[in-house]
Amino acid sequence: MNIKWDSGKYTSDFSFVHEYGNSVIELIEAEKGASVLDLGCGNGALTKVLQDKGYCAKGLDASPELLTIARGNYPHIEFIQADAADFSLEEPVDAVFSNAVLHWIDKAWQPRMLACVHRALKPGGEFVFEFGGHGNNRQIHTALAEIFAAHEYPYQMPFYFPTIGEYAALLETAGFQVRYAVLFDRPTALKGEDGLKDWIRLFVKTPFAVLQDEQEKEAILAETEKSLRGGLYQDGIWYADYVRLRMKAVRLK
Numbered sequence: 001m002n003i004k005w006d007s008g009k010y011t012s013d014f015s016f017v018h019e020y021g022n023s024v025i026e027l028i029e030a031e032k033g034a035s036v037l038d039l040g041c042g043n044g045a046l047t048k049v050l051q052d053k054g055y056c057a058k059g060l061d062a063s064p065e066l067l068t069i070a071r072g073n074y075p076h077i078e079f080i081q082a083d084a085a086d087f088s089l090e091e092p093v094d095a096v097f098s099n100a101v102l103h104w105i106d107k108a109w110q111p112r113m114l115a116c117v118h119r120a121l122k123p124g125g126e127f128v129f130e131f132g133g134h135g136n137n138r139q140i141h142t143a144l145a146e147i148f149a150a151h152e153y154p155y156q157m158p159f160y161f162p163t164i165g166e167y168a169a170l171l172e173t174a175g176f177q178v179r180y181a182v183l184f185d186r187p188t189a190l191k192g193e194d195g196l197k198d199w200i201r202l203f204v205k206t207p208f209a210v211l212q213d214e215q216e217k218e219a220i221l222a223e224t225e226k227s228l229r230g231g232l233y234q235d236g237i238w239y240a241d242y243v244r245l246r247m248k249a250v251r252l253k
């Protein structure tokens with residue numbers, strides 16, 4: 001998950017990422033005062049919400065750029081720089097929370113991340129999370145793959161979007177019991193006339209890394225936008241075709 005984030009853009013134009021996270025927090029059953037780790041906390045906005053709800057919250061993220069924002073905005077909260085698939089805490093926590101993060105972790109690395117979460121939780125502790133589920137951004141990635149192919153570049157899906165069944169199996173293998181799972185569509189409005197292009201620029205970086213020519217990158221973006229206008233542009237607003245996988249699991253022992 002070594003992404004170099006444009007932290008300003010992420011915070012200003014994509015605030016929906018943490019705004020939608022508020023309803024995921026509601027799934028946490030631990031009492032106020034319980035310790036909660038915000039895994040992949042980004043700019044810390046949801047770590048702050050957890051703190052305001054009465055939890056003893058700390059954040060963990062791999063990105064130094066986003067952690068600089070988080071520490072600047074919330075100096076009273078502890079933020080740890082570490083990879084979600086390679087961390088350990090000094091003291092286990094009552095709950096681990098994660099919003100819009102786990103799809104960044106390769107399928108092959110998910111068991112390592114789940115082992116870290118398991119070790120970070122007290123027995124009976126809750127793992128509450130939401131991320132991109134099966135079919136997430138299907139229209140966007142299908143269009144990108146077609147346009148990349150037309151330009152004779154490979155397009156490898158840079159995210160992991162599992163089904164409920166697949167992820168439940170990973171959780172059970174890692175020593176969790178699944179208590180809640182739902183997969184649902186959540187079309188998400190993007191900001192501005194360039195909303196779709198901006199979203200792709202911010203989030204779909206790896207496939208574009210092979211392209212040296214800026215003009216060709218812009219051409220691919222323009223062609224993708226054109227091909228998606230019929231499906232994802234309505235009444236002057238661009239939408240990203242999000243599908244969310246929201247789950248709760250508890251550490252068995």
Ligand code: BEZ
Nearest residue numbers: 100103131132136159203
């Ligand atoms: C998501 O939240 O589902 C997501 C965001 C950016 C890239 C891929 C997925």
